Amino acid sequence: MQPDQPTGDLMLRTLAMPADTNPSGDIFGGWLLSQMDVGGSLLAAEHAGSRVATVAVESMKFHLPVYVGDVLCCYATLQRVGRTSMTVDVQAWVLRGGGQRERLLVTDGQFTYVAMDSDRRPREVPPMPSGNPT
Numbered sequence: 572m573q574p575d576q577p578t579g580d581l582m583l584r585t586l587a588m589p590a591d592t593n594p595s596g597d598i599f600g601g602w603l604l605s606q607m608d609v610g611g612s613l614l615a616a617e618h619a620g621s622r623v624a625t626v627a628v629e630s631m632k633f634h635l636p637v638y639v640g641d642v643l644c645c646y647a648t649l650q651r652v653g654r655t656s657m658t659v660d661v662q663a664w665v666l667r668g669g670g671q672r673e674r675l676l677v678t679d680g681q682f683t684y685v686a687m688d689s690d691r692r693p694r695e696v697p698p699m700p701s702g703n704p705t
Contacts, residue, residue: 573634573676577664579648582610587641587665598637603663603678610645611659611682616648618649618657619686626656631680641665642672649697649700655693656685 583606591602608625615623639642644664651658663678688694 574662577644577646577662577674577676579646579660579662580614581644582613582647582661583645585643587637587639587643589639590610590679592639596639598639598641603633603637603643604631604680606643607645607661607678607680608682610663611647611661612684614647614659615657615684616650617680618700619684619694621694622687622691623657623684624687624691625682626685627683628685629658629681629705631678633678635665635675635677637663637665637677637684638667641667643677650681652680652693652696652699656683657696658683664668 587598591598593599612623613691646662648660650660661680661682661684665675666672686694686696
């Protein structure tokens with residue numbers, strides 16, 4: 572059963588445009604994946620206090636298509652913190668329709684990021700904030 576409300580912090584909000592479509596006219600899955608990666612990396616970088624690099628997309632599930640004109644909203648939750656890495660759950664929701672916009676979960680995934688120092692080498696990150704899952 573899909574949730575009816577997003578979880579996590581809103582990290583990114585953008586409009587799906589015609590240039591982002593596949594040959595069938597729906598939004599290309601790669602575009603959606605990249606938006607989710609950006610949203611997740613913003614949360615990871617905020618926690619790390621430094622630049623981060625994506626090292627894995629551990630899962631990705633496409634629930635519904637995204638259409639031109641949908642407002643894509645990416646929500647992120649820090650799930651796990653290691654010595655240099657962070658695992659972030661990302662939910663992609665769309666706002667669809669006219670005046671009474673419908674909110675729909677379209678995709679969710681789990682991304683892993685590594686904190687980087689100024690020489691672009693892995694660096695230690697702060698521990699998981701208390702009250703969050705580990």
